[in-house]
Amino acid sequence: MPLPPDIFETSRYLGRLFAARPELAEEAMARLEQPVRADELAAWLDAQPVTEDNLKPVLRQIKQRAYARIATRDLTGRAPLAEVVETMTQIAELAVSTAQRVLAAALSARYGTPRGADGRAQELIVIGMGKLGGRELNVSSDIDLIFVYPEEGDTDGIGKRSISNFEFFTRLGRNLINAIAEITEDGQVFRVDMRLRPDGDSGPLACSFDMLENYLISQGREWERYAWIKARPLTGARWDELEVIRRPFVFRKYLDFGAINAMRELHAQVRREVAKKAMADNVKLGPGGIREIEFLAQVFQLIRGGRDIALQAKPTLTVLNLLAERGTISSGTARGLAAAYDFLRRVEHRLQYLDDAQTHTLPASAEDLERVARAMGYVDAAAFMAALDAHRRIVAAHFEQVFADGEAADHTLDDLWSEAADTGAEARVRIVARLAAMGYHQPQEAAERLVALRTSVRYRQMAEDIRRRLDALMPRLVETAARQPDADLTLARSIELLDAISRRGAYLALLQENPQTLEKVAQLVASSRWAANYLQRHPLLLDELLDPRLLDAAPDWTAFRSQLQALLDALEPDTERQMDVLREQHHAQVFRLLAQDVAGMLTVEKLADHLSGLADVLLAVALSCAWRKFLQRHTETPHLAIISYGKLGGKELGYASDLDLVFLYDDAAPEAGENYARFGRRLNTWLSATTSAGQLFETDLRLRPNGESGLVVSSIESFRKYQFEAAWTWEHQALTRARFSAGDAAVGAAFERIRCEVLRQPRDLAQLRDEIRAMRQKMADAHATPVAQRKEVFDLKHDPGGLVDVEFTVQYLVLGFSCRHAELTGNLGNIALLGMAADLDLIPPSLAAPAAAAYREFRRQQHTLRLNDAKARVAPASVAPHIAAVQKLWHHVFDT
Numbered sequence: 068m069p070l071p072p073d074i075f076e077t078s079r080y081l082g083r084l085f086a087a088r089p090e091l092a093e094e095a096m097a098r099l100e101q102p103v104r105a106d107e108l109a110a111w112l113d114a115q116p117v118t119e120d121n122l123k124p125v126l127r128q129i130k131q132r133a134y135a136r137i138a139t140r141d142l143t144g145r146a147p148l149a150e151v152v153e154t155m156t157q158i159a160e161l162a163v164s165t166a167q168r169v170l171a172a173a174l175s176a177r178y179g180t181p182r183g184a185d186g187r188a189q190e191l192i193v194i195g196m197g198k199l200g201g202r203e204l205n206v207s208s209d210i211d212l213i214f215v216y217p218e219e220g221d222t223d224g225i226g227k228r229s230i231s232n233f234e235f236f237t238r239l240g241r242n243l244i245n246a247i248a249e250i251t252e253d254g255q256v257f258r259v260d261m262r263l264r265p266d267g268d269s270g271p272l273a274c275s276f277d278m279l280e281n282y283l284i285s286q287g288r289e290w291e292r293y294a295w296i297k298a299r300p301l302t303g304a305r306w307d308e309l310e311v312i313r314r315p316f317v318f319r320k321y322l323d324f325g326a327i328n329a330m331r332e333l334h335a336q337v338r339r340e341v342a343k344k345a346m347a348d349n350v351k352l353g354p355g356g357i358r359e360i361e362f363l364a365q366v367f368q369l370i371r372g373g374r375d376i377a378l379q380a381k382p383t384l385t386v387l388n389l390l391a392e393r394g395t396i397s398s399g400t401a402r403g404l405a406a407a408y409d410f411l412r413r414v415e416h417r418l419q420y421l422d423d424a425q426t427h428t429l430p431a432s433a434e435d436l437e438r439v440a441r442a443m444g445y446v447d448a449a450a451f452m453a454a455l456d457a458h459r460r461i462v463a464a465h466f467e468q469v470f471a472d473g474e475a476a477d478h479t480l481d482d483l484w485s486e487a488a489d490t491g492a493e494a495r496v497r498i499v500a501r502l503a504a505m506g507y508h509q510p511q512e513a514a515e516r517l518v519a520l521r522t523s524v525r526y527r528q529m530a531e532d533i534r535r536r537l538d539a540l541m542p543r544l545v546e547t548a549a550r551q552p553d554a555d556l557t558l559a560r561s562i563e564l565l566d567a568i569s570r571r572g573a574y575l576a577l578l579q580e581n582p583q584t585l586e587k588v589a590q591l592v593a594s595s596r597w598a599a600n601y602l603q604r605h606p607l608l609l610d611e612l613l614d615p616r617l618l619d620a621a622p623d624w625t626a627f628r629s630q631l632q633a634l635l636d637a638l639e640p641d642t643e644r645q646m647d648v649l650r651e652q653h654h655a656q657v658f659r660l661l662a663q664d665v666a667g668m669l670t671v672e673k674l675a676d677h678l679s680g681l682a683d684v685l686l687a688v689a690l691s692c693a694w695r696k697f698l699q700r701h702t703e704t705p706h707l708a709i710i711s712y713g714k715l716g717g718k719e720l721g722y723a724s725d726l727d728l729v730f731l732y733d734d735a736a737p738e739a740g741e742n743y744a745r746f747g748r749r750l751n752t753w754l755s756a757t758t759s760a761g762q763l764f765e766t767d768l769r770l771r772p773n774g775e776s777g778l779v780v781s782s783i784e785s786f787r788k789y790q791f792e793a794a795w796t797w798e799h800q801a802l803t804r805a806r807f808s809a810g811d812a813a814v815g816a817a818f819e820r821i822r823c824e825v826l827r828q829p830r831d832l833a834q835l836r837d838e839i840r841a842m843r844q845k846m847a848d849a850h851a852t853p854v855a856q857r858k859e860v861f862d863l864k865h866d867p868g869g870l871v872d873v874e875f876t877v878q879y880l881v882l883g884f885s886c887r888h889a890e891l892t893g894n895l896g897n898i899a900l901l902g903m904a905a906d907l908d909l910i911p912p913s914l915a916a917p918a919a920a921a922y923r924e925f926r927r928q929q930h931t932l933r934l935n936d937a938k939a940r941v942a943p944a945s946v947a948p949h950i951a952a953v954q955k956l957w958h959h960v961f962d963t
Contacts (some may be wrong), residue, residue, distance in 0.1 A: 074142050077442035080423035081138055084131060091132060095139040101153045102146065103136045117165060119173045121245050126162050127253035137207065138420060140787045142442060151416065155204035160301055162256045163193050163212070164245040167239070167302045174239055179224030181216070181232040189216050191236050191273065191710050192303035193243070196263050201381040203412075207419035207426075208259035210247075212296070214240040214273035217305050236273040247539035259324070260426065265293050274314060283316040292317050294391035294633070296365055297381045298374075318373035349412050350418070351427035355459025357415065358628040359466040360387075361406045366469065367395055371610075373653070376637050383408060394614045400465055406456040414455065417442040480542035487514075487521035505549040513555055516562050519544070529569065536575040537565065543582065547589045548763050560599040562590040568606040577609050587612045587662075593752040594665040595934040597722065601661065605761060607651060608658040618666055621660075624680045625671050627656065631688050645692055646753060649685060656681050657722060664934075671894075671930045672923075680719040682711075685763065686726075686754070687809035693753045699742050706734040707743055707780070708807055708814035712770045717804035717896060719926075721933065723805075726754070729805075730780040733814045740782065747780035756891045770801055783817050790825045796838040799825060800878040823892045826885045836961050839879050846871060861950065863925045863932075868950035873897055873922045880904045880962060897922055908962065917954040921949035 075082035083091035111132065117125050137154045140146035146154075173189065175181075196211035198204045206648065220232045248259040264270050265282040274282070283291070295317045300306045351357045364386040372378040375393070380386055384405055391401035417439045417603040418426050430436050433448070440451035483501055486494045495514055502510035520526060520541075528533065531790040544565070548558040568574040578585050586610065592599035602608060631652055635645050660677050663669050669677070684769065686709050694705045713727035716721045730750070732743045755766045771777050772789035781789070790802070802822055807815025857866065866872045877897045885891040888907050898919045905915035924946070927938040 073441065074139060077142055077417065077438050078420040079140060080420065081135070081142075083141055084135060088131065088135075091135040094132070095135045098136060099143065100949075101141060102140065102150050103133050103157075105157050106158055107131060112161065114164060117169055119169055122166060122169050122250055123249065124253050126165065126256045127251065130158055130162065130256045131254070134206070141206075141416065142420065144285075144444070145807045148412050152198070152203045152205065155206055155208070156199060156202045159195070159199055159204055159210050159257055162247055163195075163210075163243070163301050166243045167191060167193060170242045170246065171239055174235060174242070175222070177224070178228050178230050178235060179222035181220060181222050181235045182360065183218035183220045183232075187218075187237075188221065189218060189232055189237050190303035190305075191216055191243075193301045193308075194311060195297075195299045195301045196294060197297060199301075200299040201383065202299075203382060205412075205419060205425075206416045207423050209425060211263050211308045212244075213261070213264045214243075215276065215279055215309065216303075217276050217308065218272060219275050219277070224418045233271070233273065233275070237271065240272045276308060280312045283312065287316055292369060293365055296368055296379075299381060308563075314379070317369070318379060319369075320373050346428065348429040349427050349430065350414050350455075354458075354473045355407075355461070355463035355466070357408065357411045357427075359462050360404050360411075362394075362467055363404065363466055364390070371395070374395060376634065382428045394616045396465075403461045404465060407462045407584070410454070410458050411462075414439065414443060478539075478542040478546075480545050483545065484517070484521065484538065484541045487517040490518065490522060503775065505554070506547075507549065507554045507558070514556050516559060517541070520562055520566060523776070525566070525569070530572065533572040533575060536572060536579050537569060539579055540565065540575060540585070542590070543585055547585050548593075548816050550586075551589055551593045553593055557589050557593040560596070561589055564588070564592060564599060564603055564606075567603040568609075571606070574606045574609055581613055582613045584609065586787065591665060592664065595661070596936040598661055598665060599935045600936065601654075601658065601722075605654045605658070608654055611655055611658050611662070618663055618668060620735070622656065622660070622677050622680070624684050627681075628684045628688060631684070632691065635688065635692055640696075642696060643758070646758050646763075647760040648752075649689060650763050651694075651760060653681070653685055653763055654761065661722065665887060670924050674930075675714075675721065678722070678724075679715055679718040682715055682726065682764070683808045686711075686728075687751045689763070690750060690810055693750045694746065697742075697746050697749060699738075699745060701736050701738050701742055705732070705743070706739075706811045706814055707732040707745070707746070707812040708818060709810075710805055710815075710818055710856070711808040712801050712805045713767075716806050717809065717894065721895070721930065723933070725767050727767045727770050727801075728808075729768070729771045729786075731783050731786055731814055731818055733783040733811070733817055743780040744778060751779070770798070783814060783821070786818070790821060794825075796835065796882075799882055800839065800842070800875070802826065803878050804880045804894065823885075823889070826881060826892045827889060829886045830883055832883050835879060835883050840961055841876055842872065843875050858943065860940050861946060863929045863939040863941060863946075866950075868954040868957070870922065870925050872953050873901075873918055873925075876918075876956055876960050877901060877904075880909055884909055910956065914952070914956045914959055917949075917952035921952045923948075924949055 075085075085095075101863055110126070110128065111129050115121075115125065130625060131719070133154060137146060137151055141151050144353060150799065152497045159201070173926065183189055183255065192215050194200070194213040194215060196213060198208060199210045199212075202208070216232060216236045218232065222229050222232070222235055224230070244259045244261070247256045249255060261272065262268055264272070265274055265279060266285075271278075282297075295313055298313055300309060347353050355374070361383055364383050367390055368378050368386060377389055378386065380389065387396070387401045387405050387408075390396045391398045415427055418428070418430070421430070421435060421438065430439065436448045436451075440446075440448045443451055443454075445451035445454065465534055473591075480501075483498060483950060486498055488629075495518065498514040498517065500512045502513050507513045526537070529537065543559055545558065548554050548561055551557040578588065588602070591612075592602065631649075634648060638648060640645050657678070660669065660674060660681075688704070690707070690709060696813055708731050710716075711726065711731040712729065714724040715726050716727075730743070730747045732739060734743070736742075751766055754764050755762065768779060769775055771779070772781050772786060772793070790799075802825060805822060806820075807818055847865060852860050852866050864867060877900045881891045884907070886905075888909075890903060891907075893900075895903070901910070901915045901919045901922075904910050905912040927948070928941060932939050932941075
């Protein structure tokens, strides 16, 4: 079958190659429908012995053979971009690994094997950079390489034949470059570019791990972080040690929005070079070109890759998809950029197919431009250029949106912020007047805050780049605060936040680079003092405000658990980082709920359900991780359950609630008791220890059998025995709100059976009333408002007629009547249980409904007050009907 004539029209090089080697044309047509596979390349290599003498022709002939196949498939529309770049990458990998193997063996025969201080053999690690590292190699590309080796030392050759490892690997590197890049009668395999190595052309050709690490720490520049994103070792061993050096250089532990500035400056240099050399028609470097798509993907990798390991992926299209999944960019943006990337890369290949030249520039010749257009499937150059321009416009628009300079544009309030540096009376008057005109009700106090920050020691001692970012932010903050309902409060809290986070320029960079986030911050801190304080403690959460789905996405705790477990698994065996990530993920999810809460999208009950569901997930994941690291474990899966009491048990968890927990096990192994006792303490540390990321939960284990004097972990049998033989009534009250939260479901089910059995015991109702009344009085004595003050202040929780009265009433009904009505043992919440008790004629519906409404309203007000760090106290008159409703129910149950 002859080759289509269009192939020779669109690739002069292929025409010359097939004329010189007609057997390649025959094979290309015979195998036109089959991609070139990696095992096929290896079989070609194995078909003949490869030695130092025939290395060059063998590699070049294999390259020509594979190139002929992939080019033919591509130009006839059979090979998608992914196949083309993967095949070219495999050719390069085969060439590099084969050359190293053959040439290293030859050098070792002359000088011996390079060895480290401990006698271990050393191998050259060839690192593929750029498109080779990302498995995205062009059809006519050079390959960017870096040569490293683990340790200094010497070869084990005899006498004078021994040389240093540095000299050995330098020679090997030179030989490898020559074997691949030298132009012979068979051409070359690939051009080789070594300029990305430490110190570039002036640096050593090969360097040890220590040399590389010292360079990256002391001299590594921002553009090198970008370059090392795609670094991928192709040969040798001890890659894990190399990754320990690379990863912290490229990916910061915290969000790194400062990377945008660095990438902006790098791209500006490229743009200046493009303009200087009139390269507007360059599909790689020109406006809206391939490089801009790569920059877009990689800047988010630099910002977030240290915290999101998946974003450390190397292929550009993979990264774009991941960014869309995370909401960092919209799915529409990702699709547009991916389509443009595919189009531009295919154009790039067709430019290179013409003469096998490493070019990215549209041809000046009208005839050649028509050839490229036809190769892209267009009827003429005009149609092709229209499609090309459309893709480039899309890329340029997205690029400008991300890389717009937040410092470049002047702001109308710049002079106001500058005047804040002037402590004179005239300047103060001008500032106050402008703030008043903007709608500030207390402009004098607002002006004083601005002046205090502008003239503070902290401001003067800020690093120049941080101070420049703050200077750019402050005028925008003053304007943003003025748009809020309470401008003065918003400005005060926002300045407190900026002052707290200004030690880390990355947070200021986030706000500067994302103006829409500043608006969200202002709205959030204005709505809640607790939210403002939470942001100050955990400024990393500012990143959550960038997600456009923040107010739309309902939590999916099952999916969150899977994602969190996968993230922690990927961090093994780094316990410290895992504990930090647990806390960071918890904070992020709480913050998302907080944002929806203050936006009025969640009822108190729904919020409590979500916070409780989140806590259950974190308990389960923490238990799993802690057990995996517990060296004394006697079974792969612990037969242990976490039982939650109190707010978590009743699914009424608040933002700052502690967790009342009990640990139970059911395991017949002889060592089980001792192991679980140790593990319980370890697990509590995982939950409650304060790390650099803060605290996960404050835990309280005092509700366990025998309280603080009891064992941290109890067997299910001893728990049952305690409940029936030693527990106090108040402990059975607590049991009404207890439930299985995490761990072994079988142990959880055993607990639930015991709980129901305990609750359904027949009881002396008079004695039960007396004991609950006594406990209620004890709580009131400790926490309620003094009697003399109750006309002015009502404590929503502790005062008579408040929340505790409703809770104790429900607990009495459950303990007193579950023996007759098993449904009362259900952990359904106080409002539902009041309704059930009314349906069962245990209390009048006319009392149950108003008390339930009061309970709901008290919780709502309590929550609102706590959002602003206020005590849960109100004027009694404002809730008088609700107090009366609860007191009527209480008196009916306990005094009749």
